[in-house]
Structure formats: structure tokens, C-alpha cells
Amino acid sequence: MNKTRLGIVGCGDIANDIGRVSRLNRKIKITACVDTNKSKAEQFSKRFRVPRVYTDYQELLNTAELDIVYLAVPHHLHFAMVKEAMEKKLDVLCEKPVTVTTKEAFELCKIAERQLVKIGVNYQYRYDKACYAIAKAAHKGELGIIYYIRCNIPWFRENTYFTESSWRAGKRQSGGGTLITQASHFLDAALWVADSAPAIVTGTSRNRKFKDIEVEDLFMGTVETENGCLIQLCSSMIASPERVPTIEVYGSKATAIYEGHFFPKARFFNRKIKKEKPPVGGIHALAASLEAYRRWIKEDLVYDMPIQKSLEVLATVEALYKAAESGKTEKVDRKYRDYL
Numbered sequence: 001m002n003k004t005r006l007g008i009v010g011c012g013d014i015a016n017d018i019g020r021v022s023r024l025n026r027k028i029k030i031t032a033c034v035d036t037n038k039s040k041a042e043q044f045s046k047r048f049r050v051p052r053v054y055t056d057y058q059e060l061l062n063t064a065e066l067d068i069v070y071l072a073v074p075h076h077l078h079f080a081m082v083k084e085a086m087e088k089k090l091d092v093l094c095e096k097p098v099t100v101t102t103k104e105a106f107e108l109c110k111i112a113e114r115q116l117v118k119i120g121v122n123y124q125y126r127y128d129k130a131c132y133a134i135a136k137a138a139h140k141g142e143l144g145i146i147y148y149i150r151c152n153i154p155w156f157r158e159n160t161y162f163t164e165s166s167w168r169a170g171k172r173q174s175g176g177g178t179l180i181t182q183a184s185h186f187l188d189a190a191l192w193v194a195d196s197a198p199a200i201v202t203g204t205s206r207n208r209k210f211k212d213i214e215v216e217d218l219f220m221g222t223v224e225t226e227n228g229c230l231i232q233l234c235s236s237m238i239a240s241p242e243r244v245p246t247i248e249v250y251g252s253k254a255t256a257i258y259e260g261h262f263f264p265k266a267r268f269f270n271r272k273i274k275k276e277k278p279p280v281g282g283i284h285a286l287a288a289s290l291e292a293y294r295r296w297i298k299e300d301l302v303y304d305m306p307i308q309k310s311l312e313v314l315a316t317v318e319a320l321y322k323a324a325e326s327g328k329t330e331k332v333d334r335k336y337r338d339y340l
């Protein structure tokens with residue numbers, strides 16, 4: 001069997017998760033890895049038996065034999081590195097957000113179309129079994145009219161989260177704090193369930209614990225979609241103790257509750273609903289997302305989060321940050337629809 005050759009760019013936490021799920025996939029082989037920290041790259045190579053190790057991204061692109069570039073680097077590096085890979089006609093699976101601004105993301109969409117390459121964004125909850133079951137039930141009308149959705153992400157981070165990865169503390173490097181880094185996953189899931197475009201937003205951003213950073217550790221916001229569904233979002237890096245995130249979906253016929261992370265659950269109230277399964281399975285949503293992306297590349301099957309679809313979340317995040325700054329209700333810029 002000719003395995004899909006995967007190159008890992010950035011050998012930190014999430015890359016190690018990708019390494020672990022890749023080992024369970026007989027159709028994928030990590031053939032190269034790169035990190036500017038040589039020790040980290042070598043440790044990654046040893047842990048996952050990666051034959052080629054680099055400290056220079058350009059050298060990897062020029063000399064490694066790859067089918068897919070997996071990008072797990074600081075947010076502000078995404079734009080240039082995705083662009084460089086596309087210029088080599090390499091397909092890229094990028095950790096979210098694909099860029100820190102929609103303007104940069106629009107440019108990447110244009111290049112992807114011109115170069116005929118496939119750029120995926122790893123919003124893995126699209127392949128989370130419980131999340132998928134709720135979204136499909138909503139789309140089939142089994143919950144009735146979706147009145148409102150509440151997302152709560154009560155997570156906790158130590159000081160080392162910022163001191164060991166200083167880019168996370170700066171707005172230019174990260175694009176923001178808990179909203180863009182943690183909550184955007186659940187915002188995407190809520191918009192997916194609502195099945196309606198975001199229209200207007202309000203937002204409140206605070207630094208309650210981490211006072212010496214530029215980004216927020218607590219964000220609360222609302223999104224109103226075009227069909228009138230209200231989405232309430234609360235995201236935190238300061239909840240103690242940390243708890244699992246939840247998504248509550250309230251419809252005219254039934255209610256659905258998602259509780260997740262490692263062992264996600266979907267519960268339905270007021271109606272008995274058969275849970276649909278994602279088209280691609282796996283031990284975890286991350287494994288399923290990676291395999292679905294591989295199938296898109298190799299078999300031209302549907303991947304549920306190409307770069308174009310990810311623009312809706314990024315545009316909504318931008319509007320929420322704008323609302324938090326202005327203290328007013330803000331509209332979500334509709335330009336992203338030109339690329340769908």
C-alpha cells in the first residue's frame with residue numbers, strides 16, 4: 001500500500017496529538033518533521049519514528065517527499081507558510097485559525113484556486129460523534145425551530161501557557177485570546193447546528209487573571225443569525241477547576257445537550273432521536289478529521305472544513321472582537337460569502 005506522506009511543521013502539543021492518531025492510521029506515514037527548536041524536532045522524530053528531521057521550513061518544502069503539509073505553528077505564521085506550501089503545489093491541513101485576519105484568508109483562497117491545491121482547516125468538531133449527531137438532528141428538523149444555543153467553554157490555563165509560548169500573549173501573533181483559540185471551535189459547531197449565516201454580534205472581553213498579556217482570558221458574546229437564532233458564547237482560560245465544554249441547543253420540538261472533549265456525549269430531551277454517525281470514524285475527532293482530509297486529497301471525497309468554509313467562523317470572530325472594542329452591536333462582514 002502506498003501510504004500518504006505527511007510532513008509535520010511545528011512539533012509542539014497538538015502536533016504530538018496528530019502524531020499519535022497518525023500511528024493508528026495504516027494509510028498515513030509521517031515522513032518528515034520540522035521545528036526551529038532542533039531538540040524538539042529530534043524528540044518528535046524519535047517518538048514517532050520520523051525518518052527526516054529539519055529545522056528549516058524551506059528546506060523541508062524543497063527536499064522532503066510529501067503529499068500533505070500539516071501546519072501547527074503560531075497563528076501569525078500561518079499565512080506565509082500556507083502560501084509557501086501552495087507555491088510548491090502542496091496540499092495543507094492547517095490548525096485553526098487559518099490566518100489571523102479574513103483579508104489574509106481571502107488571499108489564500110485565491111491562491112488555492114489558482115494553484116489547484118486543497119487547504120483544510122482543522123475544526124475537528126465537525127467529526128466529533130456527539131456534535132455530528134446534534135447537527136444532523138437539527139438539520140433534519142427533529143429539534144424544530146432552533147431558538148437559541150448556549151456554548152460554555154470553562155477551561156483553565158497556567159501562567160506557563162503564556163511564558164513558554166510567548167506568542168500566545170500578543171494580539172498580532174495570536175489574533176486574540178480564548179475566543180479565537182478555544183471558543184472558535186464551538187462557535188463553528190453552533191453555526192453549523194443553526195444552519196444559518198451570522199448577522200450581528202455583541203461582545204465583552206476581559207482580563208480577569210492574566211493582567212500582563214494583550215489578549216483576553218475571558219470572553220462573552222452573542223451572535224444572531226439570519227434566521228433569528230441567538231448563540232450565546234462564554235469562553236474562559238480561568239475556570240477552576242476546568243470542566244468539559246457544553247453546547248446546549250434549544251428548539252421548538254426538542255433540546256439537545258453536548259458535553260465533550262475526550263469522551264463526548266449527546267443527549268436529547270423531549271424526543272427520542274436516532275444519532276447519526278459521521279461519515280468518517282476514528283478513536284477521536286482529531287483522528288477522523290485527519291483521515292477525512294486524507295480522503296479529500298487522495299480520493300476526492302468531501303472534507304467538511306476546507307478553507308472557504310472556515311471563513312464564516314473567522315469573520316464572526318473578527319466581528320465579536322470589534323464589538324468588544326466598540327461596545328456596540330456589530331455586523332458580520334459578508335465578504336466571506338464570495339469565496340464559498
